Amino acid sequence: MKILITGAAGFIGFHLAKRLIDDGHDVLGLDSINDYYDVRLKYGRLAELGVEQKAIQYGWVEQSETERNFRFIQLKLEDRVALDELFQNEQVEVVVNLAAQAGVRYSLINPYAYLDSNLTGFLNLLECARHSRHLRHFVYASSSSVYGLNEAMPFSTGDNVDHPVSLYAATKKSNELMAHTYSHLFKMPTTGLRFFTVYGPWGRPDMALFLFTKAILAGEPIKVFNHGKMQRDFTYIDDIVEGITRIIAQPPSGNDQWSGLHPDPASSPAPYRVYNIGNNQPVELLEFIGAIEKALGKTAVKELLPIQPGDVPATYANVADLQRDFGWKPSTDIGTGIGKFVEWYKGFFGG
Numbered sequence: 631m632k633i634l635i636t637g638a639a640g641f642i643g644f645h646l647a648k649r650l651i652d653d654g655h656d657v658l659g660l661d662s663i664n665d666y667y668d669v670r671l672k673y674g675r676l677a678e679l680g681v682e683q684k685a686i687q688y689g690w691v692e693q694s695e696t697e698r699n700f701r702f703i704q705l706k707l708e709d710r711v712a713l714d715e716l717f718q719n720e721q722v723e724v725v726v727n728l729a730a731q732a733g734v735r736y737s738l739i740n741p742y743a744y745l746d747s748n749l750t751g752f753l754n755l756l757e758c759a760r761h762s763r764h765l766r767h768f769v770y771a772s773s774s775s776v777y778g779l780n781e782a783m784p785f786s787t788g789d790n791v792d793h794p795v796s797l798y799a800a801t802k803k804s805n806e807l808m809a810h811t812y813s814h815l816f817k818m819p820t821t822g823l824r825f826f827t828v829y830g831p832w833g834r835p836d837m838a839l840f841l842f843t844k845a846i847l848a849g850e851p852i853k854v855f856n857h858g859k860m861q862r863d864f865t866y867i868d869d870i871v872e873g874i875t876r877i878i879a880q881p882p883s884g885n886d887q888w889s890g891l892h893p894d895p896a897s898s899p900a901p902y903r904v905y906n907i908g909n910n911q912p913v914e915l916l917e918f919i920g921a922i923e924k925a926l927g928k929t930a931v932k933e934l935l936p937i938q939p940g941d942v943p944a945t946y947a948n949v950a951d952l953q954r955d956f957g958w959k960p961s962t963d964i965g966t967g968i969g970k971f972v973e974w975y976k977g978f979f980g981g
Contacts, residue, residue: 637728644675707751717758727770737797748801767881772822775799784946787896796940813902819881826908830867831974856937858916861944863908866967869960873907908947925972
């Protein structure tokens, strides 16, 4: 299939592109390459896919030098005219939208970046997709952060998610609502994926694993929020990619058992679905840090701090519907996953 991956220079997008290229799909990567974090990491990922920084020109589709079935274009989703032209020129069959302004805490500082990318950009992509004659499936990243103030564990896609605690989470919930509208009005198959704390090689440098590893190696203290009692359903990148790959191949049809009297938030009479992709095994932050210390062979200096605005104390994914529909769930333990990250980190940065 011809698959468009937005956010292809990002953490998840890069890994997904590699997998789909290896599987023989025709992959078109798109990314704005913004400077939310060090762009050298983004260009490094693209170089791994055969696209060098010097070859990239905004709005121009560049062929990979090493992968015959991968091409890349630097483009903003907010650029409606250029995005529409791209869809007119490319017979895209599957869209996987992983492009978004990421980060919970940053949304408290620069909220308009989230409106531009996560709402306007998402709408532009939906519009282009629904006018495409070739589209089979529109897959998009949501987030575990949509669960907000919900305290019922584990988080289920059948739970109410009307109380987000960050603008980032609110934009992700909005994406799910917008996607349902397009599924309902235009019968466009859409699937939303609520990712739970993704980690692994080539990860984002603003995430805890990256920050902790860098600080521990430098002998600097690490900031441990909620006094280390934070719990996260850490999910290894290979599991995330495996889940996306399986879901791409199975567009949703309408749920003929759906009832407006007792509505299921995760499905619809329209071709619409939402799934959790999480490890289903929440880990306390101090245990997570212990696994990093073990992989590095070095003890961390910990600065215990209160929970930050916009953060939730725990995440825990119920993946029963993922198991039911795909016969699979994430399974990589943190010791294995962190070990692979540390090996990559030392190779990429030295240490």
